[in-house]
Amino acid sequence: MADTNTTDRLPPAVRTEALESLLTERGLVKSEVLDGFINRFVNDVGPMNGAKVVAKAWTDPDYRQHLLADGTGAIKELGFAGPQGEHIVVVENSDDVHNVVVCTLCSCYPWPVLGLPPEWYKDPAYRSRMVREPRTLLSEMGLDLDDDVEVRVWDSSAENRYLVLPQRPEGTDDLGEDELAALVTRDAMVGVAKVSAG
Amino acid sequence: MALTLDIEGPAAPPRLNGELVFDAPWQGRSFAMAMALVEGGHFTWDDFRDHLIAAVQRWESDPVGEYRYYERWQEALESIVAEREIVAGSEVDELAAAYAARPPGHDHDHGGHDHHHHDHAH
Numbered sequence: 001m002a003d004t005n006t007t008d009r010l011p012p013a014v015r016t017e018a019l020e021s022l023l024t025e026r027g028l029v030k031s032e033v034l035d036g037f038i039n040r041f042v043n044d045v046g047p048m049n050g051a052k053v054v055a056k057a058w059t060d061p062d063y064r065q066h067l068l069a070d071g072t073g074a075i076k077e078l079g080f081a082g083p084q085g086e087h088i089v090v091v092e093n094s095d096d097v098h099n100v101v102v103c104t105l106c107s108c109y110p111w112p113v114l115g116l117p118p119e120w121y122k123d124p125a126y127r128s129r130m131v132r133e134p135r136t137l138l139s140e141m142g143l144d145l146d147d148d149v150e151v152r153v154w155d156s157s158a159e160n161r162y163l164v165l166p167q168r169p170e171g172t173d174d175l176g177e178d179e180l181a182a183l184v185t186r187d188a189m190v191g192v193a194k195v196s197a198g
Numbered sequence: 199m200a201l202t203l204d205i206e207g208p209a210a211p212p213r214l215n216g217e218l219v220f221d222a223p224w225q226g227r228s229f230a231m232a233m234a235l236v237e238g239g240h241f242t243w244d245d246f247r248d249h250l251i252a253a254v255q256r257w258e259s260d261p262v263g264e265y266r267y268y269e270r271w272q273e274a275l276e277s278i279v280a281e282r283e284i285v286a287g288s289e290v291d292e293l294a295a296a297y298a299a300r301p302p303g304h305d306h307d308h309g310g311h312d313h314h315h316h317d318h319a320h
Contacts, residue, residue, distance in 0.1 A: 010291075010294045010295060010298050011298065012224055012225075012228070012266075012268065012269050012272050013222065013223075013224040014294045014297040014298045015272055015276070015290060015294045016224040016227045016228045016231070016272055017224070017227070017294070017297055018289075018290050018293035018294035018296075018297055019228075019231065019272075019275065019276065019279070019285065019290050019294075020227055020231060021293060022285045022289055022290065022293060023231060023234075023235075023279075023284070023285060026284070026285070028234070028235065028238060028240070028284065029230075029231055029234045029235070030234075033230075033234055034226075034227060034230035034231060034234060035230075037229070037230035037233045037234065038220070038226040038227075038229070038230050041219055041226075041229070042219050042220070042226070083233065083236065083243055084243065105251045105254070105255075106247060106250045106251045106254050107250075107267060108247070115219065116219050116229075119267075122265075122267040123265065124258060124261075124265050158243075158244045158247055
């Protein structure tokens with residue numbers, strides 16, 4: 001197995017192990033630092049951050065304005081910042097417009113508010129079809145939109161990471177911010193689902 | 199670094215409609231290495247993204263097997279560290295081959311200096 005052709009097919013687990021070992025030798029990474037990053041994303045950073053942002057925007061009109069004008073700044077105000085969160089643009093759903101987010105080139109995603117992307121978001125089929133036939137794909141994912149609703153597809157880039165501000169479901173007037181946050185799902189903030197009252 | 203679960207408030211169950219962040223431990227290692235190198239100032243996320251896009255496109259122009267995002271991530275990581283002359287691709291190949299050739303139940307030898315002498319030429 002010395003020829004270079006076969007090394008391409010080495011399992012990724014040994015390739016990452018080898019790279020970590022070589023980077024560690026050079027003093028560029030430390031095992032416990034990597035553990036810390038992993039724990040942070042597995043345990044601490046996830047869609048609940050985004051849910052809190054959405055719930056605040058639903059209950060506080062000034063915050064909503066701020067969020068739509070300066071997503072990154074308004075999100076930072078709640079304490080959510082970090083890599084891939086530098087240029088977050090928030091797009092608002094309404095009765096007439098439904099927004100949905102994709103990254104056609106790789107899988108850009110607003111980590112500080114949504115955590116790391118789910119499997120389907122990274123899938124080549126999602127990435128190409130959401131641009132070509134968003135209505136069909138959304139319907140397959142369980143979201144049927146009326147024909148008179150305009151669908152806007154936002155392609156994430158190095159410049160902009162998008163977050164969808166879903167519509168507040170009816171019948172939730174009595175709920176407080178925390179209760180509302182519990183209703184907000186990751187899928188709704190990517191734009192492939194709506195928020196339901198529970 | 200905090201290892202705590204977010205237990206405050208009703209938004210606490212973090213995976214309302216979620217799934218495991220990493221399917222296998224190596225995916226988390228690969229992810230975290232990129233993060234560490236960005237934080238260390240060795241390259242930026244935008245630079246890494248360019249390599250990730252290239253790796254994704256290489257697969258899409260010649261799809262072999264199932265698409266696996268973190269394999270493309272690892273490929274991008276290897277290509278950017280090679281480009282920045284941090285770690286040469288041949289070094290990764292060589293050490294990975296040596297690791298792959300270990301017998302089952304081997305002792306892990308992270309960071310050892312003897313790996314260049316492993317016999318993996320068969």
